[in-house]
Amino acid sequence: MTWVAEAAGSAYGVHNLPYGVFRSAGRSPRIGVRVGDFVLDLDGAEAAGLVLAGDALRQPTLNAFLALGRAQWTTVRTRIVELLTAEEHRAAVQPLLVPLDQVELVLPFEVGDYVDFYSSEHHASNVGQIFRPGGQSLLPNWRHLPVGYHGRAGTVVASGTPVVRPMGQRNTPDGPVYGPSTRLDIEAEVGFVVGVPSPLGGRVGVDDFAAHVFGVVLLNDWSARDIQAWEYQPLGPFLGKSFCTSISPWVVPLEALADAWVPAPAQEPAVLDYLRDVPHLGLDLRLTVDWNGTRVSEPPFAGMYWTPAQQLAHLTVNGAALRTGDLYASGTVSGPRRDQVGSFLELTWGGAEKVLLADGSTRTFLADGDTVTIGATAPGPDGTTVGLGEVVGTIAPARPD
Ligand SMILES: O=C(O)/C=C/C(=O)CC(=O)CC(=O)O
Numbered sequence: 124m125t126w127v128a129e130a131a132g133s134a135y136g137v138h139n140l141p142y143g144v145f146r147s148a149g150r151s152p153r154i155g156v157r158v159g160d161f162v163l164d165l166d167g168a169e170a171a172g173l174v175l176a177g178d179a180l181r182q183p184t185l186n187a188f189l190a191l192g193r194a195q196w197t198t199v200r201t202r203i204v205e206l207l208t209a210e211e212h213r214a215a216v217q218p219l220l221v222p223l224d225q226v227e228l229v230l231p232f233e234v235g236d237y238v239d240f241y242s243s244e245h246h247a248s249n250v251g252q253i254f255r256p257g258g259q260s261l262l263p264n265w266r267h268l269p270v271g272y273h274g275r276a277g278t279v280v281a282s283g284t285p286v287v288r289p290m291g292q293r294n295t296p297d298g299p300v301y302g303p304s305t306r307l308d309i310e311a312e313v314g315f316v317v318g319v320p321s322p323l324g325g326r327v328g329v330d331d332f333a334a335h336v337f338g339v340v341l342l343n344d345w346s347a348r349d350i351q352a353w354e355y356q357p358l359g360p361f362l363g364k365s366f367c368t369s370i371s372p373w374v375v376p377l378e379a380l381a382d383a384w385v386p387a388p389a390q391e392p393a394v395l396d397y398l399r400d401v402p403h404l405g406l407d408l409r410l411t412v413d414w415n416g417t418r419v420s421e422p423p424f425a426g427m428y429w430t431p432a433q434q435l436a437h438l439t440v441n442g443a444a445l446r447t448g449d450l451y452a453s454g455t456v457s458g459p460r461r462d463q464v465g466s467f468l469e470l471t472w473g474g475a476e477k478v479l480l481a482d483g484s485t486r487t488f489l490a491d492g493d494t495v496t497i498g499a500t501a502p503g504p505d506g507t508t509v510g511l512g513e514v515v516g517t518i519a520p521a522r523p524d
């Protein structure tokens with residue numbers, strides 16, 4: 124039991140301990156770990172010799188710590204639990220706790236390469252029907268490999284960063300026009316953060332997932348559907364998605380999700396050998412999507428067809444190297460029901476059905492000034508809950524020429 128007031132019984136108790144980077148009192152960014160409604164200053168803790176990680180915790184990003192690997196991640200976590208639970212450490216550690224409402228949370232790691240998958244069967248078939256009516260809702264490759272694309276790492280931003288409505292080209296009955304996107308959307312996703320790199324020419328097998336992946340964030344893959352629909356064939360998403368991707372500030376370590384693994388959906392037809400993960404497990408993460416404070420959806424991550432281990436194995440099967448800070452996203456998380464979808468494209472069925480918000484206004488796609496909050500929880504040990512925090516973004520008006 125932790126001695127930190129209010130942390131016991133919270134979704135951010137010592138069973139969670141997500142890592143982030145924060146600024147407070149005018150100081151430069153420092154690494155911290157969340158406990159209850161406090162941030163434990165790990166820069167200060169390592170400076171004081173309370174936790175030792177070869178100065179990896181004394182950096183402005185998590186990257187050096189991410190590169191240390193599973194054995195050291197576990198050593199540091201065990202030590203932090205000890206510091207927060209043993210009464211003897213209280214006097215030394217208490218001054219390093221900063222109230223959460225006094226900090227600004229920044230991007231927790233420098234993003235290496237960013238990949239986005241397309242692993243929800245419900246999302247893929249909904250989008251197929253909306254974008255390609257009359258065609259096959261799932262393309263023939265979909266059950267054989269986790270479809271994905273490389274996104275733009277440099278535009279991955281911290282939660283809370285304003286999302287400027289993109290300008291771009293869309294098609295109309297009178298031909299293409301240039302202007303602000305009129306169909307701005309979200310995609311509720313889960314991002315996996317790579318810690319340990321792999322060499323060019325190497326492959327990371329399905330069994331090596333936990334040796335390379337440190338933890339998870341929530342991710343909003345903002346998408347301009349009008350730009351996307353016009354530009355995407357035959358090479359896939361480009362400017363309709365590269366303008367901004369937001370991630371949650373707290374990287375939840377895999378250790379905190381040990382009780383959240385559940386059998387993933389059976390795969391038929393059987394996958395090729397390099398994709399066969401035994402056991403075949405997904406994560407029971409329960410997402411929420413709030414549009415200007417109205418809960419519009421609760422996407423269930425447990426139903427994702429492709430698992431994170433399969434995605435990583437596929438991502439590297441051609442010999443592509445991994446770097447510390449690489450981020451790969453699950454793809455939009457949509458369940459079978461309309462109140463479980465991870466995009467407004469699906470929620471409004473291509474803009475055909477309006478959504479009623481609590482203030483009495485209606486929407487199809489995002490209006491300027493709208494705020495979207497994606498949150499999630501997972502089952503923790505002994506009936507506890509693990510909080511994954513939130514990824515938030517508010518739409519700022521386009522900046523026309
Ligand atoms: O099917 C398409 O043409 C497009 C699909 C997407 O927009 C989805 C994408 O970004 C991947 C995902 O989030 O699932």
Ligand SMILES: [Ca+2]
Nearest residue numbers: 239310344455
């Ligand atoms: Ca996406």
Ligand SMILES: [Mg+2]
Nearest residue numbers: 344345364368
């Ligand atoms: Mg994006």
